[in-house]
Amino acid sequence: MSRVYNFSAGPAVLPEEVLKEAAAEMLDYNGTGMSVMEMSHRSKAFEEIIQTAEQDIRDLLKIPDNYKVLFLQGGAHQQFAAVPLNLFKNRVGDYIITGQWAKKAWKEAKLYGTANAIASSEDKTFSYIPDCSDLPVDENADYVYICENNTIYGTKFHTLPNTKGKTLVSDVSSCFLSEPMDVSKYGVIYGGVQKNIGPAGVVIVIIREDLIREDVLPETPTIMRYDVQAKAGSLYNTPPCYGIYICGKVFKWLKKQGGLEAMKERNERKAKILYDYLDESKLFHGTVRKEDRSIMNVPFVTGDKELDTLFVKEAEAAGFVNLKGHRTVGGMRASIYNAMPEEGVVKLVEFMKKFEAEHAD
Numbered sequence: 001m002s003r004v005y006n007f008s009a010g011p012a013v014l015p016e017e018v019l020k021e022a023a024a025e026m027l028d029y030n031g032t033g034m035s036v037m038e039m040s041h042r043s044k045a046f047e048e049i050i051q052t053a054e055q056d057i058r059d060l061l062k063i064p065d066n067y068k069v070l071f072l073q074g075g076a077h078q079q080f081a082a083v084p085l086n087l088f089k090n091r092v093g094d095y096i097i098t099g100q101w102a103k104k105a106w107k108e109a110k111l112y113g114t115a116n117a118i119a120s121s122e123d124k125t126f127s128y129i130p131d132c133s134d135l136p137v138d139e140n141a142d143y144v145y146i147c148e149n150n151t152i153y154g155t156k157f158h159t160l161p162n163t164k165g166k167t168l169v170s171d172v173s174s175c176f177l178s179e180p181m182d183v184s185k186y187g188v189i190y191g192g193v194q195k196n197i198g199p200a201g202v203v204i205v206i207i208r209e210d211l212i213r214e215d216v217l218p219e220t221p222t223i224m225r226y227d228v229q230a231k232a233g234s235l236y237n238t239p240p241c242y243g244i245y246i247c248g249k250v251f252k253w254l255k256k257q258g259g260l261e262a263m264k265e266r267n268e269r270k271a272k273i274l275y276d277y278l279d280e281s282k283l284f285h286g287t288v289r290k291e292d293r294s295i296m297n298v299p300f301v302t303g304d305k306e307l308d309t310l311f312v313k314e315a316e317a318a319g320f321v322n323l324k325g326h327r328t329v330g331g332m333r334a335s336i337y338n339a340m341p342e343e344g345v346v347k348l349v350e351f352m353k354k355f356e357a358e359h360a361d
């Protein structure tokens, strides 16, 4: 068997231990004689899977009792619409535009009401997080929306915005469970799981109970109503059962690693190895303002497009795959999520040093 070092931004590398366990259970899950893929979502066995998964994510994030956890479908994109549909009362949302995903969410909200862009870092290709200490928050805003970790550009909110009392909604798709969070500071936290947690097809929504309302916008599809899904325990329709099962296994794996404090330490150490090298390299440069750097997604360039292409090609041949930057940015990006071992980052840096020695002037 030969596994590569996979630096994909998502879907992304998962813990080997989890994949092996799932493979061993593929034909017979826990004495049921069937795969979780073949199992009724109303069965006792699946009920236990989803309930255990919920409890484990509650433990990991220390989710307060007045928050619901929903395991839904449709990825993060569906939440771009579900958030305004469920949260709009005045049909006003304030958006902080820190990249393509925040922008897409902002544009989606405009379909249902007024979506204000109250801050943006587009002037410098989203290479920094704007100052959010004194934002022009609309007094009628139903919420303030952020994309907490910007997968494409490699920035992260290290301080949450001052929402002036308004509900904070956060897309955490690319930093989910990479470090502890104070859930009580948010109204809604959601993330597609295909980076840090599991296979594409599941989006997890953590929502404060008082924000779950029956009087959602009348055009809200039933399947997208938080109240309906919350009442049904995420089983309003057939959920992405197999994906939820894998998420559950990753939650157990995270607990075994020592929880989110331990993951934060490990992720910071991994990121430091790469950033320290980028800061001293004569060939490779990071593209993000230092204080806003993400510890999950690390974009970098040589400044020469042909050399970038050559690097990506040679890296791939050496077993370091998916290092090409997002098509809108170019250059390279190393995504180093929870399941990327430190050894993968160390070896990547060794490879970069070798490439630098061969190509730097």
Ligand code: PLP
Residues within 6 Å of the ligand: 009, 010, 074, 075, 076, 077, 078, 101, 147, 149, 150, 151, 152, 171, 172, 173, 174, 192
């Ligand atoms: N939000 C963030 C931060 C992302 O990184 C992505 C995808 O990579 C998305 C949203 C879109 O996710 P999905 O494809 O699950 O809709």
